[in-house]
């Protein structure tokens with residue numbers, strides 16, 4: 001099997017708190033930036049309309065967390081129902097291209113979750129109370145995500161919580177495996193299935 | 199224990215179950231469009247793989263196309279390149295393309311059903327979240343990302359975990375002037391835009407049975423707005439009647455055979471759902487949204503909620519939404535002045551929608567300051583509308599029937615709503631910037647939109663019927 005994504009296991013990093021519910025993929029990347037025919041370069045338009053004043057000037061908007069130098073890191077933390085709306089995988093590409101390796105929320109929309117997993121961006125679902133503990137941290141603290149153990153922790157507070165991930169997907173991420181290679185490898189089964197239903 | 203409609207279709211499409219993992223799930227029909235497919239084809243080309251079952255994929259150009267002067271080259275270079283890439287990819291891989299200029303071209307979720315490609319019992323996917331529309335025919339239809347588009351092109355399969363099941367039963371008679379769009383906006387206002395996440399939703403009940411196929415599609419279309427994995431409605435006489443004689447529907451003996459299979463597609467009496475919701479159709483008013491997600495809807499005669507009237511967690515969202523929308527908490531929405539009216543999108547751009555609007559505006563004049571865009575969902579709808587003289591009625595009222603495409607639904611092609619302007623729209627999303635950066639969207643039914651086109655403001659269409 002060839003590797004499509006970076007292997008993921010431990011992510012230990014500071015985080016960017018985006019305490020907004022129902023962040024839809026139109027915000028993550030607006031439709032007018034979906035015209036590319038390759039997967040690269042979407043990071044510069046991540047949260048475009050929240051980040052910049054308008055298209056002509058590209059002046060950073062005050063008060064948006066990605067423009068706040070106090071925050072940074074490889075983990076985005078968002079309030080519930082992250083990634084709802086359009087199925088555009090460009091949202092996952094933009095997050096990855098910008099440098100995020102994981103997104104933490106109390107609730108992910110289905111299609112986004114799959115898209116993230118297929119691009120080596122780990123969606124970590126935590127309880128509402130754990131999410132509140134993260135949002136209460138100051139900007140210098142970090143989070144530790146251990147995929148093997150399926151655990152996310154706030155080291156400075158000695159807090160941790162386990163998260164769910166489908167065993168198959170976990171194995172893919174740990175090893176950098178790709179679903180398409182797997183599906184191609186079982187083509188005989190697929191052909192047999194097709195013959196069995198006619 | 200009995201089986202649900204979803205179970206029956208699901209089980210038939212499992213190629214293989216991975217231990218402790220997802221199922222290998224077989225896909226009968228695959229639709230593609232220009233925006234979410236190019237990277238998938240690049241992936242195939244990189245792997246040196248050809249499309250596995252090209253006859254099971256159908257392509258169209260819809261998101262990026264202009265809705266005026268479609269015979270001219272697309273002005274925007276990047277849009278043109280994307281549409282050209284689709285043509286090239288379809289040629290390379292032997293995929294049928296209903297591109298610009300083709301009599302079958304249109305919004306992907308409009309053309310599948312109208313051509314009879316969408317049928318009961320199937321599994322259908324597309325790199326587009328509103329693929330849930332097709333579920334109105336009693337099939338499992340859902341949106342996928344581009345990596346998954348590549349999987350389906352390469353193997354006709356996806357890896358899928360079974361969702362939970364929810365049933366929403368809508369019984370009773372709808373009030374006059376209340377359409378299926380109002381039903382779905384009403385459900386959304388009750389269960390919120392994440393109320394069905396992780397679930398497949400079956401819609402049932404006498405109010406659903408009484409709807410036409412097109413009206414049913416509007417409801418399934420927006421099941422994704424509740425977070426649903428897909429929405430489905432058991433097929434019945436209405437479904438069969440609609441499909442009969444459609445170009446891709448089974449013919450002759452095949453029709454009889456198909457019918458026998460389709461008639462088995464319903465949830466058994468004793469089937470159990472993870473969640474059940476009951477709604478009384480008579481309670482549903484004409485609906486409109488005031489906020490920036492489709493769950494933020496109220497009856498046209500109600501007031502915009504105040505921070506006190508919503509839960510603690512919704513407060514912040516409400517304040518931010520109202521600020522973006524330039525609306526005040528506690529105020530009536532009725533009487534709000536409107537700048538644009540958009541009648542179109544895969545939610546409400548079918549011939550019945552256009553007929554309703556034409557019937558309503560006939561003999562009336564458009565409000566002077568309002569810009570109205572009526573965009574048919576497909577070439578077929580456009581042709582039918584012209585055959586029936588609807589374009590003439592629109593013209594007499596001061597509107598223009600444009601050419602088919604996604605248009606102002608998503609702020610990607612030329613049709614965008616300017617920043618700060620209010621648009622009453624029959625589409626499905628009112629997210630910030632959805633119809634163009636800074637645009638303010640109020641979602642409503644085609645009748646409520648038509649009423650605003652005439653009066654220039656939000657009103658209760660029942661007062662004019």
Ligand code: SF4
Pocket residue numbers: 260261305306307326328543544545603604607608625626
């Ligand atoms: S009409 Fe709107 S929602 Fe429907 S497919 Fe086009 S962009 Fe998507």
